[in-house]
Amino acid sequence: MASDIEVAEEREENALVLIPAGRIDSGNARAFESLVTERIGAGEHQVIVDFSRLDFISSSGLRVLLIAAKTLKIHKGAIALCSMKDHIKEVFQISGFDRIIPIRDTRQSALNAL
């Protein structure tokens, strides 16, 4: 199984939008973590992760988002998530992550939540 991940990158005003495709699982979460860490390190402190092309995420992926949220808070930045499929939203609810990271239906409302 490929240990890499396809992540498109776009920009909305001052925010970087990451659009991972397919799966973020135990096999490729490290690759996603490296990308996120690198972008934050390069000064991207307003980050949106658009889930519209993501079909699967496990706790390995949630771990990356938690680390990103903690790091961004230290930098006085923020992260928001958007466009999640219902079965993915459920794991964010079960983990209680929906109470610590804003999750919105659209990219625009995620931008407003930063």
Place this chain on the structure above:
Amino acid sequence: MINELRFSLAPELSDIGNLFRMIETFGEANKVPEPKVYVVNLMLDELVTNLVMHGNSNDGTLTADIRLQLGAGGITLTVADDGQPFDPTAAAAPDVDAALEDRQVGKLGLHFVKSLADHVSYRLENGRNLLTISVETDTKD
């Protein structure tokens, strides 16, 4: 119709991609609702990750036998492994209400398994961990 899937793996993360593809094919062939296929895939990602990280056996030949059975009203997932005895049903739950600063990254995987399953049971059988998980498919969610 094939309503049972068996898969043995040496828990290395590189194997799990094949398992996921088999589960997806199995799910499609048996018309398992997509959210339930997701749940099974998620549980296996979490359980195999835990095995790889914590299940190390003494002689380094850890194997896991995974069985997926489709019956009336649901899926039964059985994971048998010869790693260190470990009862996931007795594992502590993570604090899902902690503030961002205090959140821990561990323990979430088993929390997902226990939250998404309709029933989970564990026993040690002939020195192997045997975990049986039921996921109902006839309910809407």
